[in-house]
Amino acid sequence: MSPPAFETILARAGLGRTATSTAKPGLQAPEPLSEPLALSSVYRFRDLEQVDEVWEGREGGFVYRRLGHPNQTELERVMAGLEEAEKALACSSGMAALLAALVSHLESGDVVLAQAGLYGGTRTLLAEGLTRLGIEAVSVPRPTAGAFAAALDGLASRGRRARAVIVETVANPSLEVADLPSLAALARERGVLLVVDNTFATPLGCRPLRWGPALVVESLTKFLNGHSDVIGGVVAGPAEAVERARKTAATMGLGISPLDAWLTLRGLRTLHLRLGRQSENAARVAAWLEGRPGVAAVLYPGLPSHPSAALARAVLSSFGAMVSFELEGGEREVAAFLGRLRLIPFSPSLGETATTITYPYRTSHRSLSDEERTAARAGPGLLRLSVGTEAAEDILEDLEHALEACST
Ligand SMILES: Cc1ncc(COP(=O)(O)O)c(C=O)c1O
Secondary structure (H helix, E strand, O other): OOOOOHHHHOOOOOOOOOOOOOOOOOOOOOOOOOOOOOOOEEEEEEEHHHHHHHHHEEEEEEEEEHHHHHHHHHHHHHHHHHHHOEEEEEOOOOHHHHHHHHHHHOOOOOHHHHHHHOOOOHHHHHHHHHHHOOOOOOOEOOOHHHHHHHHHHHHHHOOEEEEEEEEOOOOOOOEEEEOHHHOOOOOOOOEEEEEEEOOOOHHOOOOOOOOOOOOOEOOOOOOOOOOOOOOOOEEEEHHHHHHHHHHHHHOOEOOOOOHHHHHHHHHOOOOOHHHHHHHHHHHHHHHHHOOOEEEEEEEEOOOOOOOOOOOOHHHHOOOOOEEEEEOOOOOHHHHHHHOOOOOOOOOOOOOOOOOOEHHHOOOOOOOHHHHHHOOOOOOEEEEEEOOOOOHHHHHHHHHHHHHHEEEO
């Protein structure tokens, strides 16, 4: 049988067969179609021999939930398929996934090169969390191979070497697209680990492993679950690198809970349907916003005016559902705009089936300096829409009503 197509993997997420059968020996009882929620924190062993077999992975099964559980295993199987990865590791959040990916491969004294315009939480993790472990993060202005090569050369001229580079496929909130084909080639040539945060693109929009080995990180909290009721993350990539991250995650207690894994699997079954429609709506919203009175700029990779437009066509198979736009003016206009929205909630996340809007300057990027926020394009006039599955006309009507606040 040929390997299942992307949509087939999605439609069957959570319908795997990792559950233990309760049939009498020699008999096969009917199994539940939907994977049961396995809440037990620990498992019971027949004898010492069995504990050794399971612990060492020679016999299937689980020992203790922090080390793995059936819902996590099923989610990892599905995510590895979607990312075209050898292995995947599911974690308790997108940040936990990033932490597991980085900490398992870096040690005190190492340098990580990071795109300047990353999600604010990632910048904070690099600047505060990893610095405390003795890992230095150096900012690179653009997610291009040229900018990263220059940064690697700059470090080398000072006798230092970067062990990892980190970029976002589609950056939060500038929606700048990373030149993944060239970055993967550069990482291979220079022997550095490439970490790609694919949260905004999702595997529906981009499968970074097609260009070479990397650790792909996704926040499951967003489009992959899609219903604003899960916090989770995943690391996917070559088996050896993922298994290293797994050891770190198990030791540090970074694993996903059964309920979050189960809900994510349920959400995944409709990812292609949800995000397909959301992307169509987003393209309409972006085109509609462009040139409206009160709107200074619209950032959407599918618009010809976007700085990454050409690269987006090469790297992305779908332009996604995120649209950022800058209002003329600043916080005052933003407050007035948000105050007039009737349908779209101001809610600092993304990826929900309903349209939501956020203000990165005062939410996701609030702990950054003004200089860092400018570099990430998260300035005082920028709003970030996560476009949902509603009728596009209703979304546009709400935006039009809110924009009246800016033209009066
Ligand atoms: C691009 C990106 N990466 C990672 C994260 C972190 O994900 P989580 O909130 O699941 O930890 C976020 C959260 O907004 C994000 O936008």
